[in-house]
Amino acid sequence: MTRTRTHLLVVSAGLVLAAVGCGTGPAPAAEGAAQVRQARWPEPDRYSFRLLSESGERGDLGEYRITVVNGKVVKAIGLDEPARRTVEDNPQNVPTLGGLLTKVQEARAGHADVARAVFAADAHPTEVHIDWQKNAIDDEADYYITEYRELP
Numbered sequence: 001m002t003r004t005r006t007h008l009l010v011v012s013a014g015l016v017l018a019a020v021g022c023g024t025g026p027a028p029a030a031e032g033a034a035q036v037r038q039a040r041w042p043e044p045d046r047y048s049f050r051l052l053s054e055s056g057e058r059g060d061l062g063e064y065r066i067t068v069v070n071g072k073v074v075k076a077i078g079l080d081e082p083a084r085r086t087v088e089d090n091p092q093n094v095p096t097l098g099g100l101l102t103k104v105q106e107a108r109a110g111h112a113d114v115a116r117a118v119f120a121a122d123a124h125p126t127e128v129h130i131d132w133q134k135n136a137i138d139d140e141a142d143y144y145i146t147e148y149r150e151l152p
Contacts, residue, residue: 049068064087
């Protein structure tokens, strides 16, 4: 192989790798689409969900079964010890899905390093991630929503 062909091969391989590498992070369009969906998700009058709240040092850590009526938590069951303590000692810290989406909006407005939500096909949130400062310890919040259902 000649030196020119070798050089062209290396440059071509580098361009392919650069193009592949460009697609590894979240695309701005995808993040924008998530924001549009969030605005379109109307919080139902009555719904229930299971929530896993982890990461950071906060008062709502743990796993919960939550029922919401008219934007307020009417029933919360702590499924592990941290959640049981929250339900008993600080029930106001048990979030609604609308409250979690408000936290994302506040984090965006406050220029948090991470403030995003992931949505299901029906547009309800399935994950919420907030990290105020990338290099700070214990300021992140991760929420995972499962078993979501609207109630009659």
